[in-house]
Amino acid sequence: MSVLLLPVTPLRRSRSRPALSAVLCSLLLVAAAISPARAAGVRLDTLRVPAGFHVALLTDAVPNARQMALGRGADGKGVLYVGSRSEGKVYAVELQGDKAGAVHTVASGLDMPSGIAWRDGSLYVAAVSRVLRFDAIDGRLMQPPTPVVVTDRLPTESHHGWKFIAFGPDGKLYVPVGAPCNVCEPDPRHGVIQRMNVDGSGLETVARGVRNSVGFDWSPADKTLWFTDNGRDMLGDDLPSDELNHVTRSGENFGFPYCHQGDSPDPEFGARHACSEFTAPAAKLGAHVASLGMRFYTGTQFPPAYRGNIFIAEHGSWNRSRKSGYLVARVSVDAQGRAGKPEPFVEGWLQIDAVGRESVWGRPADVLVMPDGSLLVSDDLAGAIYRVSYAP
Numbered sequence: 001m002s003v004l005l006l007p008v009t010p011l012r013r014s015r016s017r018p019a020l021s022a023v024l025c026s027l028l029l030v031a032a033a034i035s036p037a038r039a040a041g042v043r044l045d046t047l048r049v050p051a052g053f054h055v056a057l058l059t060d061a062v063p064n065a066r067q068m069a070l071g072r073g074a075d076g077k078g079v080l081y082v083g084s085r086s087e088g089k090v091y092a093v094e095l096q097g098d099k100a101g102a103v104h105t106v107a108s109g110l111d112m113p114s115g116i117a118w119r120d121g122s123l124y125v126a127a128v129s130r131v132l133r134f135d136a137i138d139g140r141l142m143q144p145p146t147p148v149v150v151t152d153r154l155p156t157e158s159h160h161g162w163k164f165i166a167f168g169p170d171g172k173l174y175v176p177v178g179a180p181c182n183v184c185e186p187d188p189r190h191g192v193i194q195r196m197n198v199d200g201s202g203l204e205t206v207a208r209g210v211r212n213s214v215g216f217d218w219s220p221a222d223k224t225l226w227f228t229d230n231g232r233d234m235l236g237d238d239l240p241s242d243e244l245n246h247v248t249r250s251g252e253n254f255g256f257p258y259c260h261q262g263d264s265p266d267p268e269f270g271a272r273h274a275c276s277e278f279t280a281p282a283a284k285l286g287a288h289v290a291s292l293g294m295r296f297y298t299g300t301q302f303p304p305a306y307r308g309n310i311f312i313a314e315h316g317s318w319n320r321s322r323k324s325g326y327l328v329a330r331v332s333v334d335a336q337g338r339a340g341k342p343e344p345f346v347e348g349w350l351q352i353d354a355v356g357r358e359s360v361w362g363r364p365a366d367v368l369v370m371p372d373g374s375l376l377v378s379d380d381l382a383g384a385i386y387r388v389s390y391a392p
Contacts, residue, residue, distance in 0.1 A: 151200035178212035289325030293366030301373025326350035
């Protein structure tokens with residue numbers, strides 16, 4: 001684990017393919033002399049933010065870092081919990097002000113536990129068909145408690161089965177269930193955002209027609225739910241756009257699989273329902289950008305123009321001829337609840353050289369507003385957490 005507050009210059013990788021033994025020998029010789037952030041490929045020097053903002057590396061010791069949640073350590077200091085998807089683990093990062101301390105593995109062997117939420121000293125973890133609860137976890141990072149099963153009755157499909165979870169202003173746990181396909185007519189248990197009581201009872205559907213939401217939050221102005229939704233694949237480079245959606249009444253339908261981005265009927269299912277039957281997105285985020293975690297900015301460190309804005313982690317495309325996403329986007333929301341056009345806030349994980357060749361060294365997965373008003377960004381490719389702060 002490393003803590004770094006200055007830009008990192010990456011190691012240059014040879015384009016030749018030397019013998020494996022030579023590579024291992026070289027790595028061993030330089031291991032003690034280089035920063036672990038360099039070894040992991042973190043390249044802070046390439047990240048771009050608006051004037052007055054700064055990006056620092058909090059830690060690079062969280063493999064496949066996905067959703068984040070903030071707890072309270074036994075000593076009064078913060079604990080940052082981080083889920084993972086491919087690792088099957090949940091991590092806890094001890095916080096010391098704006099720096100990271102030790103990183104602990106508090107759960108392992110789980111089924112894609114990317115979604116986590118903290119409430120009243122307990123950590124809730126979504127693992128596809130189950131939601132688990134780790135009680136009094138903050139003071140037991142080195143000897144985590146045995147989890148309690150909150151529910152084990154969610155669908156078992158792994159396709160879009162990983163989850164982003166959060167507690168709403170109503171005190172209930174919100175859990176999405178994605179469609180088990182690229183495009184299909186899902187049964188009532190799929191393609192939804194649901195909520196339940198803290199003990200797993202009282203499951204009800206809040207939104208339908210949702211292909212795969214991996215991020216949501218509530219407006220600080222009126223407590224209504226907003227969420228990102230990933231558009232379907234295999235309709236070309238530019239269709240359909242990912243969506244930023246706004247729930248204004250319980251049970252609202254956002255169109256999947258019949259209508260995409262509010263105005264594009266699906267070529268297979270679109271004849272069955274008109275786009276006018278569904279709620280259109282509050283904003284189009286771009287085709288295949290893979291919009292994941294999102295949060296309203298509720299801090300005061302950033303300038304007034306940023307307060308109440310939505311920040312969205314765009315994981316990045318895998319199915320375009322030219323890549324899109326790989327950045328943190330900012331969407332303003334006016335006093336009437338209208339979303340503006342998304343614009344880049346942090347970018348640079350996607351690099352394009354002088355002849356147009358693309359390379360990617362990181363993929364944003366979630367954002368989290370900290371008590372001091374800074375913004376954390378998780379990166380599941382580099383296994384890193386970044387801290388964005390403002391100091392003009």
